Amino acid sequence: MTQTFQAPDPARLQDIAADLVARALKAGADSAEASVAESRETELSVRDGNLEDIGRSESLDAGLRVFVGKRQAGVAFSDLSEKGRDFTIGRAVTMAKAAPEDPYSALADPERLCKAPPEIEQFEAGEWSPEELEETALAIETAARAVEGVTMTDAAFASSGQGAAAYATSTGFNAGWKKSVFGYGASVIAGKDGAMERDYAATSARRRADLRDRIEVGREAGERAARRMGPKKLPSGVMPVVFDRRVATTFLGSLAGAVSGPAVARGVSFLRDKLGERVFAPGITIIDDPHRAWGHASAPFDGEGTVNQRSAIIEDGRLTTWFLNSAAARQLDMAPTGHARRSMGGSPGAGPTNFHMEAGETSREDLVGGIKDGVLIMEMFGPSLNSNTGDWSVGVSGYRIANGVIDHPVSEITVAGNLIDIYARLIPGSDLEFRGSVNAPSVFVDAMSVGGL
Numbered sequence: 001m002t003q004t005f006q007a008p009d010p011a012r013l014q015d016i017a018a019d020l021v022a023r024a025l026k027a028g029a030d031s032a033e034a035s036v037a038e039s040r041e042t043e044l045s046v047r048d049g050n051l052e053d054i055g056r057s058e059s060l061d062a063g064l065r066v067f068v069g070k071r072q073a074g075v076a077f078s079d080l081s082e083k084g085r086d087f088t089i090g091r092a093v094t095m096a097k098a099a100p101e102d103p104y105s106a107l108a109d110p111e112r113l114c115k116a117p118p119e120i121e122q123f124e125a126g127e128w129s130p131e132e133l134e135e136t137a138l139a140i141e142t143a144a145r146a147v148e149g150v151t152m153t154d155a156a157f158a159s160s161g162q163g164a165a166a167y168a169t170s171t172g173f174n175a176g177w178k179k180s181v182f183g184y185g186a187s188v189i190a191g192k193d194g195a196m197e198r199d200y201a202a203t204s205a206r207r208r209a210d211l212r213d214r215i216e217v218g219r220e221a222g223e224r225a226a227r228r229m230g231p232k233k234l235p236s237g238v239m240p241v242v243f244d245r246r247v248a249t250t251f252l253g254s255l256a257g258a259v260s261g262p263a264v265a266r267g268v269s270f271l272r273d274k275l276g277e278r279v280f281a282p283g284i285t286i287i288d289d290p291h292r293a294w295g296h297a298s299a300p301f302d303g304e305g306t307v308n309q310r311s312a313i314i315e316d317g318r319l320t321t322w323f324l325n326s327a328a329a330r331q332l333d334m335a336p337t338g339h340a341r342r343s344m345g346g347s348p349g350a351g352p353t354n355f356h357m358e359a360g361e362t363s364r365e366d367l368v369g370g371i372k373d374g375v376l377i378m379e380m381f382g383p384s385l386n387s388n389t390g391d392w393s394v395g396v397s398g399y400r401i402a403n404g405v406i407d408h409p410v411s412e413i414t415v416a417g418n419l420i421d422i423y424a425r426l427i428p429g430s431d432l433e434f435r436g437s438v439n440a441p442s443v444f445v446d447a448m449s450v451g452g453l
Contacts, residue, residue, distance in 0.1 A: 007162055008040070008163060008178050010165070010166055010176030011176070013036040013038060013165060013166035016036045016080065017036045017062075018034075018168045019085070020032075020062060020089065020168070021034050021168050021170050023089045024064060024066045024092070024170075027086075028093045028097075029068060029170075030067050030068055030069060031106070031170045031171070032170050033107060033304075034062060034063065034064045034065075034167070034168050034169075035062065035165065035166065035167045035168075035342055036063075036165065037062075037164070038059065038060045038165070039058070039059050039162070039163035039164075040057065040059075040161055041159055041161030041181075042054070042056045042130065042133065042159060042160060043055055043159035044134055044158055045155045045157040046137040046138055046153075046155075046156050046157075047153045047154075047155060047156070049138065054130060054133070054134075061076065061077070061078045062076070062078070062080060062344075062345075063077075063342075063346070064077075064089060064092055065092075065346070066089075066092045066096050067107070068093065068096040070103060070106075071096050072096055073093075073096035073099050074092070074343075074346045074347065075088055075095075076346070077345070104331045106326065106327075107326070108304040108305060108306045108340070110171045112326075112336060113171065113306055113307075114173070114175070114300070114301035114307045117175050117177075119300070120291055120299075120300050121206075121207075122180070122294065122295075122298055123162070123178045123179055124180045124206065127160045127161070127162065128158065128182070132158075133159065136158040136214055137157055137186075139214050140158070140185065140186045140214050140215075140217055140218035141153050141186055143216075143219045144156065144186045144188045144222035144225075146219070147222030147223050147225075147226050149190040150190050150225055151189060151190060151191040151196075152188065152189040153186065153188050154186075156185070157184060157186070158183070158184035159183050159184070160181065160183075161181050162178065162179070162180050162181075164177065164179070165177060165178075169305060173305035177299070179206060180206055181204060181205070181206060182206075182208050182211060183202065183203060183204030183205070183211070184214060184217065185201055185202025186200065186201065186202075186218055186221040187199070187200035188200070190228065191229075192230070195230070197225055197231070198225060199224035199225040199379075201224060203217050203435065204296070204435075204436070210294060228397070228411075230408065230409060231409040231410055232400070232408055232411075234375065234400060234410045234413050236449075236451050237449075238449055239374045239375065239447065239450055240371045240374035240445065240446050241375050241415060241448045241450070242371070242429075242443070243377045243443050243445070244377060245432070245433065245440055245441050246378065247378065247380050248357075248440040248442055248443045249436075250380060250394070251423070251440065251443065252355055252438050254385055255271075255286065257387065258270055258271040258387070258419075259321070260323050260349070260351060261322045261324035261325060261332065261334075261337075262349065264322050265328045268387050269387060269388075270386070270389055270390030270420060271390075274319050275322065276318065276320070277318065278319075279318065279319045279420070279424070280314050280423050280424065281425065281426065282316055283317065284317050284357070284360075285312055285315055286313050286314035286355070286356070287310065287313070287355070287356055287358065288310070288313055288323075288353055288354065290302070290308045290310070290338075291310060295434075295437070297354050297355075298353060303340035303341045303342030303349075304325060304336075304348055306326075306340065308339070311337070313352070322350075323337060323350040323351050323352065324350060325339065325341070325348050325349065326340065352438070354437055354439075355438045356432065356434065357439075357443075359430045359441045360427060360430055363429060363430050363431065364429045364430075367427070367444040368401055368405070371404060372403055373401070373402060373403075374400075375398055375399070375400060375401060375415070376398045376399045376401055378396075379396065379397045380395065381394065381397075390419040390420045391418050392418065392419050392422070393415070393417075394414065394416075395412075395413070395414050396413055396414065396415055397409070397413070412452075413451060413452045414451040415448050417445070417448045417449060425445055426443050426444070426445055428440070428441045428442075429441040429444065
């Protein structure tokens with residue numbers, strides 16, 4: 001039976017955050033902000049049909065940023081006793097007085113604060129008991145080990161948890177939220193003639209109904225590992241490449257970094273001169289949606305308490321905006337966009353929430369079917385990106401495509417190109433699924449440098 005625990009209480013955390021702000025002002029700060037986060041999670045893993053590990057983690061942490069004139073300092077701490085609060089706050093104010101002035105640093109403008117945070121479905125009550133976690137992990141392992149060629153389990157796991165957070169400022173903002181999370185998966189090994197290959201599959205969601213079937217997840221892990229047996233090297237050359245949706249999200253991660261307001265303000269973005277220009281092919285749209293129900297990164301307000309909303313970062317191929325927090329907006333003489341990212345005890349960054357590329361019209365099978373000689377990439381290792389130029393390379397493994405069909409597994413190869421060029425020629429497939437905070441369909445690029453033999 002699902003266990004019932006007392007859920008984290010955002011109201012209690014709001015009281016703590018308000019107290020920290022009040023103490024900071026009393027200690028000599030001109031303004032202040034505080035964030036408090038509480039979480040707990042139980043995770044269990046099995047191997048070869050036996051319980052291997054079970055752990056329970058619980059945390060209550062706080063962060064405080066104080067301002068003295070144009071000087072600021074931030075601290076993160078977990079001692080929330082009376083003595084701990086006063087000591088840490090006093091230290092923060094002392095640090096701020098000694099810090100250099102920053103003309104762009106300040107709390108968000110009060111008129112931009114979110115006065116009525118929307119209610120977003122993010123929390124499902126109840127947590128899995130240890131018995132339920134073990135049953136789930138064993139079922140996943142059994143399904144994975146039933147696949148021909150799978151010989152070992154690296155780990156099969158299941159977990160559930162809950163969390164809450166609150167954010168308060170001396171300008172009058174004080175709000176919070178709570179979230180739940182459930183997940184399970186497996187990493188297994190296929191072996192033959194002394195050679196071994198590892199792969200995995202997993203699923204996570206804010207509510208249990210959105211999890212993939214556990215037998216399906218276990219079977220996928222096993223099949224992925226088994227298909228990787230007997231990899232071959234690939235001759236070097238320029239050829240078409242399909243990136244499976246599991247790795248296509250890498251392109252969105254690089255995009256998020258390139259359109260980050262702080263990076264643009266520092267001049268370290270390969271897209272710094274592209275605002276308003278066509279960056280992707282016509283028809284491509286990339287969305288950030290902080291209010292999606294049950295989204296992995298949904299938030300009713302941004303990391304500075306300001307209004308956030310669904311926006312098209314790329315619309316019909318054109319770059320429409322930067323991810324701007326208040327400091328970057330002031331530096332670039334623009335309006336904040338509601339994309340501040342909370343940093344416990346530090347200055348907020350800027351970035352996306354639920355970030356996805358909308359699906360195209362062509363299935364992955366048809367993308368592969370149109371290739372005479374190319375590569376389907378399933379896994380990446382150690383990507384390298386020059387943030388100033390967009391030059392990009394990564395180690396990969398996957399499958400050789402020959403005459404429109406998947407031929408054999410390949411490994412120990414690299415792909416490389418310039419992201420400005422790749423973005424302009426990228427074609428999305430139709431297989432978009434929302435499985436995390438960043439999601440993309442499989443994508444096709446007609447020509448990339450592939451390094452092999």
